[in-house]
Each structure stands twice: as structure tokens, then as C-alpha cells.
Amino acid sequence: MKPQAVKGTHDILPEDIPAWRQLEQSVRTTLERAGASEIRTPVFEYTETFVKTAGESSDLVVQKEMYTFTDRGERSLTLRPEFTPGLLRAYIQHGMHVRPSPVRLYSIGPIFRAENVQRGRYRQFHQVNLETLGSADALVDAETVALLYDTLTVLGLDNLTVRLGSVGDPEDRAAYNRYLRDTLEPEADRLSETGRERLRLNPMRLLDTKDPSDRALIDPLKRPFDFLNPEAAAHFARVRELLELWNIPHELDTSIVRGLDYYRRTAFEIHHAGIGAQSALCGGGRYDGLVRSLGGPDTPGIGWAFGVERVLDALAEDSPERPALPGPLAFLVPLDAEAVTEVATTARELRRELPVGHAFVSRNPGRGLRDADRSGARYAVLRGTNERENGTFQVKNLQSGEQEDVQEAALTDYLLERTESR
Numbered sequence: 368m369k370p371q372a373v374k375g376t377h378d379i380l381p382e383d384i385p386a387w388r389q390l391e392q393s394v395r396t397t398l399e400r401a402g403a404s405e406i407r408t409p410v411f412e413y414t415e416t417f418v419k420t421a422g423e424s425s426d427l428v429v430q431k432e433m434y435t436f437t438d439r440g441e442r443s444l445t446l447r448p449e450f451t452p453g454l455l456r457a458y459i460q461h462g463m464h465v466r467p468s469p470v471r472l473y474s475i476g477p478i479f480r481a482e483n484v485q486r487g488r489y490r491q492f493h494q495v496n497l498e499t500l501g502s503a504d505a506l507v508d509a510e511t512v513a514l515l516y517d518t519l520t521v522l523g524l525d526n527l528t529v530r531l532g533s534v535g536d537p538e539d540r541a542a543y544n545r546y547l548r549d550t551l552e553p554e555a556d557r558l559s560e561t562g563r564e565r566l567r568l569n570p571m572r573l574l575d576t577k578d579p580s581d582r583a584l585i586d587p588l589k590r591p592f593d594f595l596n597p598e599a600a601a602h603f604a605r606v607r608e609l610l611e612l613w614n615i616p617h618e619l620d621t622s623i624v625r626g627l628d629y630y631r632r633t634a635f636e637i638h639h640a641g642i643g644a645q646s647a648l649c650g651g652g653r654y655d656g657l658v659r660s661l662g663g664p665d666t667p668g669i670g671w672a673f674g675v676e677r678v679l680d681a682l683a684e685d686s687p688e689r690p691a692l693p694g695p696l697a698f699l700v701p702l703d704a705e706a707v708t709e710v711a712t713t714a715r716e717l718r719r720e721l722p723v724g725h726a727f728v729s730r731n732p733g734r735g736l737r738d739a740d741r742s743g744a745r746y747a748v749l750r751g752t753n754e755r756e757n758g759t760f761q762v763k764n765l766q767s768g769e770q771e772d773v774q775e776a777a778l779t780d781y782l783l784e785r786t787e788s789r
């Protein structure tokens with residue numbers, strides 16, 4: 368049997384790379400125009416950084432979704448299941464709160480979660496993550512959601528639904544959880560096992576349930592939105608007002624619950640209709656209080672992350688044409704044994720300025736031209752006895768079939784002049 372990648376992980380093959388690069392470049396441009404700087408944090412951190420942040424009742428902790436191991440020094444370490452905690456750890460460690468506020472940081476890279484694998488749900492996947500630290504203003508919430516929407520539409524996505532809600536302040540959440548407990552505990556034996564577990568650990572998560580009998584109990588009840596204190600409600604109203612002003616289409620989601628416990632007030636997701644059950648491209652929200660709980664200053668913050676695989680999947684649904692892998696400009700073909708080294712030497716020189724491929728063994732002209740064509744090059748450059756005697760290369764345009772003898776010393780310029788029209 369052929370060796371296999373670990374379940375839930377995948378290779379990004381050369382032919383996939385153009386789409387990944389295009390996405391990364393576009394995202395970098397959009398985010399950097401909005402004042403974000405890139406930050407690269409380690410792929411693993413002390414386990415407690417993630418546990419403290421996600422919360423004891425989050426999916427990451429309850430469903431044991433973290434890849435945790437003990438190193439030789441008996442320290443418990445975890446592969447990052449999200450960017451936010453490591454990024455906040457770095458913000459605190461490097462005293463970034465003294466920088467002009469708000470501080471806006473983004474990261475792109477692999478994320479690890481021990482989840483049940485299905486389409487759109489992997490164990491190693493990639494996120495683009497943005498955090499904005501230092502402002503509690505509703506304007507920043509709206510701008511952050513708008514920036515997410517713009518980032519995705521600039522990539523070429525249609526059919527996006529922004530679901531926006533507020534989970535309120537901690538007191539509101541506590542009041543809502545109390546309400547759910549008081550209402551549901553007398554009927555707890557009618558809940559599923561997972562439902563009972565949620566009722567015990569974090570009753571709000573019951574709103575996420577797909578179990579029909581749990582749904583029947585939950586659906587008629589009040590929503591977290593009904594428990595917002597007046598300030599949180601005004602904050603949310605302002606966020607919506609701004610999104611309307613900027614024409615960002617969104618739906619009010621009165622029962623938004625996220626799998627992570629740290630959110631306060633604004634929370635949102637963006638979904639795409641075309642990619643199956645795992646339709647959430649992106650999730651995020653405000654997390655005032657989190658920097659402090661990690662031992663930092665009392666800095667408010669808001670952020671989001673999107674799954675790169677899911678976004679690429681959605682892009683493929685919206686516009687199936689894939690960007691092509693760029694081939695070399697020229698492919699050099701040795702026609703005899705002596706030319707093998709000559710061609711390799713010429714390729715080294717040309718590569719200072721141009722992408723160039725070559726054959727590593729001598730070829731007859733027919734086979735050499737086929738190799739050049741398969742490499743994706745536009746020009747085949749042939750070298751044999753005649754060319755050696757004349758001090759030339761024979762250059763063939765593989766699209767038009769035109770052929771020319773070019774002096775050795777003029778080859779670089781000849782090809783350079785033809786790069787523009789690629």
C-alpha cells in the first residue's frame with residue numbers, strides 16, 4: 368500500500384499553489400491597506416494559554432479537540448487550535464499596547480484541531496486571522512466586519528450571508544444561562560445526552576443543537592438577544608447602523624452562539640450556500656476582557672478568522688476556472704552529449720533574470736520539443752553540433768512555430784524582450 372497522509376490532513380500540490388498564492392496576495396493587500404501588520408507566532412504554545420482563552424466549556428476543551436502533548440521537560444504544549452490566544456500572548460509579551468491604538472495584526476498559517484473529519488472539516492487546515500486591539504468603539508466592530516466582507520468579495524466570492532448578533536456582556540450571558548437552567552432543568556430528562564451535558568456546562572450552546580427533541584424544547588424559548596443590557600443593545604444598534612450605511616448586507620441572528628467562550632457583545636459568521644454542511648467560511652467577534660485574563664492590560668479587542676480551504680472551495684463553486692501554474696519562459700534542449708553541460712550552464716546564467724527549464728539528457732529534436740511543450744514553456748531553445756559551430760542557439764516559438772537562430776551572447780536579451788508578452 369502507498370504511504371498515506373494522516374487522516375484529516377492534506378497535501379497542497381503544485382497545481383493547487385496558484386490559487387493559494389492568489390488568495391494570500393489578495394488578502395495581504397486588502398488587510399495591509401487597512402493598516403494591519405503581519406505577525407507570525409509559533410505553531411505551539413503552553414497548553415494553558417489555549418485553555419484559559421477558549422474557556423472550560425468551549426468545544427476545544429469539552430470535546431478534546433486540541434492536539435496536546437508533554438515535552439521532555441514535562442511541560443504541556445498544544446498545537447494551535449486557533450490564532451487568537453498566541454497572538455494575544457505575543458501582544459502582551461512584547462508590550463504592544465504602547466503602540467498607537469488600535470493595533471491591528473494578521474496571520475496566515477496552519478491550525479490543528481482533532482475533529483471528526485468530513486468535507487470542509489479537517490484536522491490540519493489554514494486560517495487567515497485578523498485581530499484589532501485597543502478600542503471598544505462600535506465603529507471598530509462595524510469596520511472589522513466590513514473589512515472581512517470586503518476581503519472575501521475582493522477575492523471574487525458571491526452568495527455570502529453575514530450573520531450578525533450580540534452575545535451581550537458577561538452579566539447578560541450569565542442571566543441568560545440562568546434562565547435556560549431554570550427553564551430546562553425540570554425537563555432535563557427530555558434532552559439528549561449531549562443536550563444535558565450542554566445544560567450543565569454552558570446552557571447557551573443548546574441553541575446550536577441539531578437534535579430534533581432538543582430543538583423542540585429550545586425553539587420556543589427566549590434568545591440571548593432578549594437579555595442584552597441597554598448599553599450592549601445600543602452598541603449593537605450602532606454596529607448595524609454603520610453596516611447599513613456601508614451597504615454590507617447582513618442578517619440579524621438573535622441566537623448566535625460561537626464554539627469559543629470568550630466573545631462579548633458583537634459576534635458574527637459569514638456563510639456560503641455552495642459548500643455543503645460546513646458552510647461557515649468565517650467566524651469572529653469582540654472579546655473585551657480576554658487580554659486581561661491572559662495577564663495583560665485591560666485592552667478591548669475584536670477579530671475574525673476564515674478557513675482558507677473553505678474559502679477556496681467556495682471560490683471554486685462561484686468561478687470554477689482555476690488559475691494556471693506558470694511554466695518557464697524557455698526550455699533548453701541539448702541535442703547531443705556535449706550540449707548537456709552547455710545547456711545547464713546557459714540555464715544558470717539565464718535564471719538570474721528569467722524562469723528557465725532544461726532537459727538533463729540529450730534528446731532528439733522531436734522529443735526535445737515535446738518536453739519543452741510539457742513544461743509549459745513558450746520557447747524551446749535547441750543546441751547541437753550546428754549551433755556549437757556557429758556559436759548560436761536555435762529558438763523556436765512553441766505557439767507560432769516560428770524559428771530563429773540567436774547568437775549565444777544575445778540570448779538573454781532576446782528572451783527578455785519577449786517576457787512582456789507572456
Ligand code: HAM
Nearest residue numbers: 449451487488489492647648649650651670671672674
Ligand atoms: P472559528 O469559528 O473556530 O473561530 O474558526 C474560524 C473558521 O475556521 C471557521 O469559520 C472555518 O471556516 C474554519 N475552520 C474551523 N474549523 C475548521 C476545520 N476543522 N477544518 C476546516 N476549517 C475550519 C476562531 O478560530 C476564532 N479564533 C476567530 C477569531 C479571531 N475570533 C476573534 N478573533
